[in-house]
Amino acid sequence: MNKRLSQKIFFTLFRLISLMIVIVLFSILGFIIFNGAKSISWHFLTQMPTDGMTKGGIFPAIVGTLILVLGSMIFAFPVGVAAAIYMNEYVKEGPVKRFMRLMTSNLAGVPSIVFGLFGMALFVNQLHFGDSIIAGSLTLGLLALPVVIRTTEEALKQVDDSFRLASIGLGATKLQTIGKVTLPIAFPNIITGLILSIGRVSGETAPILFTVAAYFLPKLPHSIFDQVMALPYHLYVIATSGTNITESRPIAYGTALVLISIVLICNITASVIRNVLGKRNK
């Protein structure tokens, strides 16, 4: 067959496939927006659920998800960044580093329900936190850890060595170099990783299932040892086992829309930050 023709066929095929991905994404979005938009109102976003979760709002679930995201990041961000700094700036290439890399990627591959089970065994039972914000946050934090480590490591790797050498050459210690040169340069990409993992964490159901999520709790928490509702679990509940599934369907779609909006906003913010801060470094 003619080379140019076969090129053409293949590129057309690739283009169609890429187009299909876009179509799938927009169909999902369109479907959720179409079904969920009618439910969205100020009332919906700020009120407690009522009438067996068939009426009212999803306020406690929104607050719960935000708290869990914040809590998981307070844990995962410093720990993940520190681990990545250690791996990228201190450990020399060799078996130790390879082993740590392998462990990190294995951790990333652990199914989220297993994290949930582990979180329940360790935080809820062993450490006696009970079903609580702290147990859920730590479990979600563990889940986010490999993502934070990997994106931070990538970000650090992209920092040109010539900057490190310049700093060391001026008499800066390794720690000063990391704090004053390497981290500031890597910062936009590290933040991008952080926000992407926020998107990931906010949508997870399995890790919070046994560690924090409340089926129905129409009030806000008072301490980190309280339970909270959370958007993904609330969605699961009213879509599968609520008191009246058909009647709460609009609320389910509204919840899905809020959840997907949070994730999308995170992703868009991440790319904006990367572009804006990234340019400043050029």
Next chain:
Amino acid sequence: MTPKIETKNLQLYYGAHHALKGIDFSANANTVTALIGPSGCGKSTFLRCFNRMNDLIDGCDVEGQILIDGMNINDRYLNVDELRKKVGMVFQKPNPFPKSIFENVAYGLRINGINEKKILEEKVEKALKQAALWEEVKDNLKKSAMSISGGQQQRLCIARALAVEPSLVLMDEPTSALDPISTSKVEELIYQLKEKYTILIVTHNMQQAARVSDKTAFFYIGEMIEYNDTTEIFTNPKIERTQNYITGRFG
């Protein structure tokens, strides 16, 4: 007079690779010494001995004495961070930090714990003047260092190195990434700097070595083949290999 810098039977190994073979070298204060020789002969390696940057390379092993002002710096117990504050380095490719022009020059000072605005401003201005960059950037000190030209960036890197007032400055092919006009500016600068500093400069450019240096050392596969006054090396080399190199008969 004690020489400013000296090496005695300096041996350097990268693992099994013997990269510097028994170098005996010395240079007086306030002189410029050019290091020439074909690629891979060990010029950069030799330069990095004086601020112990070879420490950062895995499997690099240095034997023999390296003296600065009569003190052996090839000592396990030496504080290398302090050493590097006294020995400035300028790299082949300009590598300013993605910070403002001011913050680039102030970096080494801040590392030293100097944070008082007035002192910083004074020292930054002084360093930029020494690097012959002040007039061009004095109104734009807040501008990103990434936005100025390559030649200006290299002079900024020189200013950054000078700001901490080192006594020895190491330059590894500082003009190889620059255009001819920037190159001649940097050369002029080097010539003026020797009033205050001792300078070691690696260069591939024979004319540059002849123009800026007092003494020239010719390296070949890890050995210092010939070391003499620059005029002697270029007009009357004692060793045939040196002559072949400077006349361009091999590369």
